[in-house]
Structures are given as C-alpha cells and as structure tokens.
Amino acid sequence: MTELGIGIGWRPEIAEAVEALPGVDWVEVVAENICADHLPDSLTRLRERGVTVVPHGVSLGLGGADRPDPARLAALGEKAVALGAPLVTEHIAFVRAGGPLTATPLLEAGHLLPVPRTRDALDVLCENVRIAQDALPVPLALENIAALIAWPGEEMTEGQFLAELVERTGVRLLIDVANLHTNHVNRGEDPARALSELPVEAIAYVHVAGGVERDGVWHDTHAHPVPREVLDVLADLASRVSPPGVLLERDDDFPPAEELAAELEAVRTTVGIRSAKAERVGTAHAHGALPYVPAPRRAPLLIGAGARVSGGPMPSGAPAVREVPEPAPQEGARQRLAVTQAALLSALVAGTPVPEGFDTRRIAVQSRALAAKRAGVVAKVAPELPEILGRGYRPAFLAYARSRPMTGGYRRDALDFVEHLLLAGRPEDPAARRRLTEWWQDRSGSRPPGRATRLVRAARHALVRR
Secondary structure, eight states: OOOOEEEEEEOGGGHHHHHHOTTOOEEEEEGGGSBTTBOOHHHHHHHHTTOEEEEEOSSOOTTSSSOOOHHHHHHHHHHHHHHTOSOEEEESSEEEEEETTTTEEEEEEEEEEOOOOSHHHHHHHHHHHHHHHHHOSSOEEEEOOOOSOOOTTOOSOHHHHHHHHHHHHOOEEEEEHHHHHHHHHHHOOOHHHHHHHSOGGGEEEEEEOOOEEETTEEEOOSSSOOOHHHHHHHHHHHHHOOOSEEEEOOOSSOOOHHHHHHHHHHHHHHHHHHHHHHHHHSSGGGGTOOOOOOOOSSOEEEOSTTOOBOOSOOOTTOOOEEEOOOOOOOHHHHHHHHHHHHHHHHHHHSOOOOOTTSOHHHHHHHHHHHHHHHHHHHHHHOTHHHHHHGGGHHHHHHHHHHHOOBOSOHHHHHHHHHHHHHHTTOSSSHHHHHHHHHHHHHHOTTSOOOHHHHHHHHHHHHHHHO
16 A cells, blocks of 8 residues: 655645645645646646645545446546546545436535445445446545434444445545544544444545534534644554555645644654554554455355355455355445435425434534535635625525525536526626626526527626616
8 A cells, every 4th residue: 555654635725835845745636626637737846746646536426326427437537647646535425416316306515425324325335436446547545524414224333334345345445533523523423433443454544634613513624723632533543553644634714834834743743653652562563454455346255154245355264265246236225325315415405304313403504504615615616706796795695505406516506696696686786787797698608508598698788788
C-alpha cells in the first residue's frame, strides 16, 4: 500500500499557501472540481516537485440503489491517470434517489447521505463497488461519512458494515476520524468500538477535519479548527495501526497559512506519538498491523465443516477451496433500497412526510442544513447572484429551496433559481432584474428551448429593453 505521509486538502482558495507549507507530502483534490485535460497550474507545480495528488470523488453515490454511472466512473479514472495518482477515493453514501427504479422524479441531495446498515444495502453497495473497481485504472478506497440522522432497523454497526464490505470486495478504506466523532455526538456511536471492529489493515489513509456543535448536534463543517476530541480519535487509531497517510481537510473559512501549518503539526505529533510507542514495543505487528492483501474479486467457498464465504487469504492448512462468483444482489434488494432512499430524500428536500421510524427533529435539522449548503455552493458557482441580489440572495434562495428540490448539478440549480425569480417578477428593483435577466440569458443556451421556453425568453428580452 502506498505510503503517503502527511497531507492537506488542496483547494483553489489556499493553493498558494499549500505550495508554501513545509512538510506536505501529498495533497487531495475534489475530483469534480478539476478537468483531466486542464489541470490547475498549482497542482502541476506540486506534481513536478514530487508531491502525490489523489483525486477524491463526491458524486458517484456508490451507496445508492442505482448502478454506478459509467460516464462518472470514466471521468474519475481519467483524472486519476492525468494526476498520476496511486489510488482514487469516494464515499459510502448516496447522493441521489428516485428515477426509473421508483418511477418518481430523480432528486439530487447535493450532499453525502448515510446508507442504511442493512443486508439489502450492503449487497447493493458491494456490487456497485465491484463495478467501480473493474472500471477504474487504479485502486479504490471508500470513506465513512458523518451523519445527522440514523436509519431505523439497522442490522449492523458501522465497524461490522465496513468489515464485511472489505471482506467481500477487497476495497480499501479511507477512515475519517472527524466523522467517527460526529457520529458519536449525533448518533451515540462509540468511535473506539468502530475502530476495534473494522479491518484497520485495509486503511489507505485517514481524514482529519474540524466542526462545531450547535444545540447538541455536531456539524462536520470542515470550516473550523480540528478539536481535541478528533485528535483523540486519531491517536486511538494510530495506537492500533500505522496509517499510510493522514490528511487535513479544510473547505471554508480558510485560516492564515500559519494556522494551517500548526494544525498539520498537531496531526503529525498525534500520529508520531504512536510511532514512538511502536518503536518501544518493537514492531507494528504488536498492534496487529499486518500487510494489507486485497481480497480476490471472487470469494472462495470453503468445502467441508464450518464452510463460510471469505474474501481474505486462507490460513495454512485450510480446506481446499473452489472459486465461485459471489452472487449479485437480487433486483428486489435494489428496488427496496430505492424506495426507502427516495422517501427519505424527498422528505429532506421536497417537504414530503418523514418516513416512519426517523427522528423528525433531526430530519428538520438535516433539511435546513441541505438548503443552506445549496445556497452556499450556488453562491460559489455563480458569484454574480449574491452580488446582484445583495442581502436578499440568501433568504430568496432558501425560500426557493423549500419548494424546489435539486434535480441536477449546482449550475443547473443556479439557473433554475434565477428563472424562478424572474417568472415571479423579482427582484423588484428594475436594474437588478435586468442584470439577472442578462445573466440568465448568457448561461441558459445549453438547454434546447421548447415553445414555452421561447415565449419566456421573448418576454425577458422585452424586460431588458425597458
């Protein structure tokens, strides 16, 4: 497994600072934010210096009911090749629901939502992971996510779920210790138990990030300093295994470079405590840290007493095995998962009734958080909108989001939001409305206009001429 060292999430806002930070061995870039054939100059310079760059995807939705989109997989693979990356990473999450499996409109969450820890969900996830592994040119690692809400009727703990996923697919793990802390506060899950149950030898690297607690709910913001509690979880993990890499994530409210350097040093010190301990003990084997051997794509079936399915290497003297393909999940499993995920997402983004068994207060908190994230990302994707609308941007967008679920990406969301405002005759200021109309006209040409759309555009041209 690739030894990465200490790294930081590369973001355009801190690109210059990242290049100047001492002791950065590698960086991670959000895959959807770059183009394979036009890499940012900063990443090119880092690569020329020998800094490893790993693409981190956020849109595959491998935990969703649908099979992975071949186009998304191809794009992720192209970016891995362009960056010369030793692996790619994604999340154990679903990001969209609805569509053909449920005969309902496709809804986009714009966020990583938790997968139910059930047999149906695990079967679907395992097949989706194998599809992704076959399509990608480099190894895949998957990240555990933070969650505000818990699914009713779960059948496994997080550690058990991850352990079986690794056993059945051979996928590597990206363990986010901040997410373990988040789930401890929000869902009462013990990080130490999760670490004791998951196969730490499968860890490709580790994420560390900050957050904030409001009204008893921990928000994984990536916009605050890393708290002591998260470093404590990192120290616990480092006492069990020497992680190949540890990466600091920061996505917003970026501090001065000196603060980033101090956080990196705190991470390095926390992991280094374990390293000194390992030297005193003797070897990493004292902690059970064996070399990671990816499981075969086909699970061996043991013949004889105590038969079981296992994806790991067989012990010496084990009974003879014959290779059999692991069965794909029945379509009924995908159908059941699709229905439950669509119902949850619809409650979060479209205001439909909360499915039975969910905490309605937590659903409300998550719903508000999703709308706020949409507003923030759209403001970044289309910075002209808050400039044109001023203080009225955020309340107008949140009001729009309450009744208009996202059905495409954030750029489509920005266009739909502006169209919604203009059809309602807003904003009231004629100059602002004219600027907004011109902005919409400049960017809406990608959608083939129907008769109704042409009439709307004609009306807007008339507005511009006023």
